[in-house]
Amino acid sequence: xxxxxxxxxxxxxxxxxxxxxxxxxxxxxxxxxxxxxxxxxxxxxxxxxxxxxxxxxxxxxxxxxxxxxxxxxxxxxxxxxxxxxxxxxxxxxxxxxxxxxxxxxxxxxxxxxxxxxxxxxxxxxxxxxxxxxxxxxxxxxxxxxxxxxxxxxxxxxxxxxxxxxxxxxxxxxxxxxxxxxxxxxxxxxxxxxxxxxxxxxxxxxxxxxxxxxxxxxxxxxxxxxxxxxxxxxxxxxxxxxxxxxxxxxxxxxxxxxxxxxxxxxxxxxxxxxxxxxxxxxxxxxxxxxx
Amino acid sequence: xxxxxxxxxxxxxxxxxxxxxxxxxxxxxxxxxxxxxxxxxxxxxxxxxxxxxxxxxxxxxxxxxxxxxxxxxxxxxxxxxxxxxxxxxxxxxxxxxxxxxxxxxxxxxxxxxxxxxxxxxxxxxxxxxxxxxxxxxxxxxxxxxxxxxxxxxxxxxxxxxxxxxxxxxxxxxxxxxxxxxxxxxxxxxxxxxxxxxxxxxxxxxxxxxxxxxxxxxxxxxxxxxxxxxxxxxxxxxxxxxxxxxxxxxxxxxxxxxxxxxxxxxxxxxxxxxxxxxxxxxxxxxxxxxxxxxxxxxxxxxxxxxxxxxxxxxx
Numbered sequence: 366x367x368x369x370x371x372x373x374x375x376x377x378x379x380x381x382x383x384x385x386x387x388x389x390x391x392x393x394x395x396x397x398x399x400x401x402x403x404x405x406x407x408x409x410x411x412x413x414x415x416x417x418x419x420x421x422x423x424x425x426x427x428x429x430x431x432x433x434x435x436x437x438x439x440x441x442x443x444x445x446x447x448x449x450x451x452x453x454x455x456x457x458x459x460x461x462x463x464x465x466x467x468x469x470x471x472x473x474x475x476x477x478x479x480x481x482x483x484x485x486x487x488x489x490x491x492x493x494x495x496x497x498x499x500x501x502x503x504x505x506x507x508x509x510x511x512x513x514x515x516x517x518x519x520x521x522x523x524x525x526x527x528x529x530x531x532x533x534x535x536x537x538x539x540x541x542x543x544x545x546x547x548x549x550x551x552x553x554x555x556x557x558x559x560x561x562x563x564x565x566x567x568x569x570x571x572x573x574x575x576x577x578x579x580x581x582x583x584x585x586x587x588x589x590x591x592x593x594x595x596x597x598x599x600x601x602x603x604x605x606x607x608x609x610x611x612x613x614x615x616x617x618x619x620x621x622x623x624x625x626x627x628x629x630x631x632x633x634x635x636x637x638x639x640x641x642x643x644x645x646x647x648x649x650x651x652x653x654x655x
Numbered sequence: 656x657x658x659x660x661x662x663x664x665x666x667x668x669x670x671x672x673x674x675x676x677x678x679x680x681x682x683x684x685x686x687x688x689x690x691x692x693x694x695x696x697x698x699x700x701x702x703x704x705x706x707x708x709x710x711x712x713x714x715x716x717x718x719x720x721x722x723x724x725x726x727x728x729x730x731x732x733x734x735x736x737x738x739x740x741x742x743x744x745x746x747x748x749x750x751x752x753x754x755x756x757x758x759x760x761x762x763x764x765x766x767x768x769x770x771x772x773x774x775x776x777x778x779x780x781x782x783x784x785x786x787x788x789x790x791x792x793x794x795x796x797x798x799x800x801x802x803x804x805x806x807x808x809x810x811x812x813x814x815x816x817x818x819x820x821x822x823x824x825x826x827x828x829x830x831x832x833x834x835x836x837x838x839x840x841x842x843x844x845x846x847x848x849x850x851x852x853x854x855x856x857x858x859x860x861x862x863x864x865x866x867x868x869x870x871x872x873x874x875x876x877x878x879x880x881x882x883x884x885x886x887x888x889x890x891x892x893x894x895x896x897x898x899x900x901x902x903x904x905x906x907x908x909x910x911x912x913x914x915x916x917x918x919x920x921x922x923x924x925x926x927x928x929x930x931x932x933x934x935x936x937x938x939x940x941x942x943x944x945x946x947x948x949x950x951x952x953x954x955x956x957x958x959x960x961x962x963x964x965x966x967x968x969x
Contacts, residue, residue: 425729427880
């Protein structure tokens, strides 16, 4: 009913409502994991999708903020019930959010955006910088056959291996590394100051991972723009499929404000501003004009 | 009006804006509701009084470079720059969908010249589902456009040109960024506008002092949201005293109380704008609360409260 040749995902299956914080715990420097009950979104959301979160009952901050799905927790009957998002304290909204105890109410709407495509992949290489690791936990769970997502559940062919290359400013900022290891993800770390893992850029890790891999690799990437641009170039040079999850400032998350645009190329190579919320946030790396 | 005599169920919500009749006075503002299809999953759109899709121009426009929006205290600045695919793409991809939704579709148009406004009006005349035009003579993010909204003589000519070019009801959307909004309103009325909508965004800016830079990609932007509601109310109140044509109030409306304030100030209908961004179902919530609010004042219809502001102070 809402087909538009330029968009693949409107908020057709979105739900809007008020939820209550169940947990809001610090998991790394300036980094918190927020948990709330929301079965309506939990049963529909797929890896790479996001939701909008807003402090209820106030006009300051006014707008919602987009946050990637981090994890879905099932109830005792095995039904998706709780949602986890992980956020970095960066501004007015997240500073206030970090101070809120359970059961503070939050306005939420989602799931939004297009998730990562469930393409058959032998070796999934996830490249993350800063807070860009958050959309990858569920993707790893899906490709390792640990969980299914979506209603009806989408089928994802199991990968032989999943690797996370994850870089941060210093070891204090690396968040949720054990969550990935517990799933069976091979984790390679880097820090700007060398306090943990490789001393340097996370993109330095991609080449060795791909060279050592016996299986064909597909790269997915999320993080600062310069890091995504470098990853896209490396993937292009290596001839590997690569998708990037763009993080652009959003006001609505549902395609009505036209704020969150990025330069995306079409088949003819011409770019146009496209909304990352409804046409992304996941794009083929070769289509993005960085 | 006797409050005790009016039951909620007997309150009539229909309103008349010149030649345009709306099933109810709750509409959604141009540029804050996409092309409506984005909202299909969240909003029962058939219930709205009217839908104003994002402004269209003759030719496609890429819009301004990002960042295009930044939140401010109680509001937001935008410099989208009329990003749209042009009138032909709109008619092909968007209008058939909009026409099937039910509410009156009021198509917002902007031209860089008087001729472009006229051409757009002629192109949209007679298109199935187009019930009226809103002339965006007030977008602060496009050079040229704002002139039509700040110069009374030019405003009158643009409105008159559109009136001559089509048989559709015409609403002129005015900017608050003028010394005397009533002089522009009188000019739009003289040009033949069926109704006026007030207000478009207030010109503003945001600065990152540490980097010594403007935050918006286009430097200046339009302020919207709850922060501008008093300015919009003032404009509606002043213009209601100055013209005879009906008004659509727009600017920071987010609750039933906001909407009622605009009716009392002189608006016959309201447009919900920025609130759609942070509460996608806000328009339906306001519509649900409207009969009780009207009944509280003893009104049998919306017109009973329009422009009823009388006294001042406590």
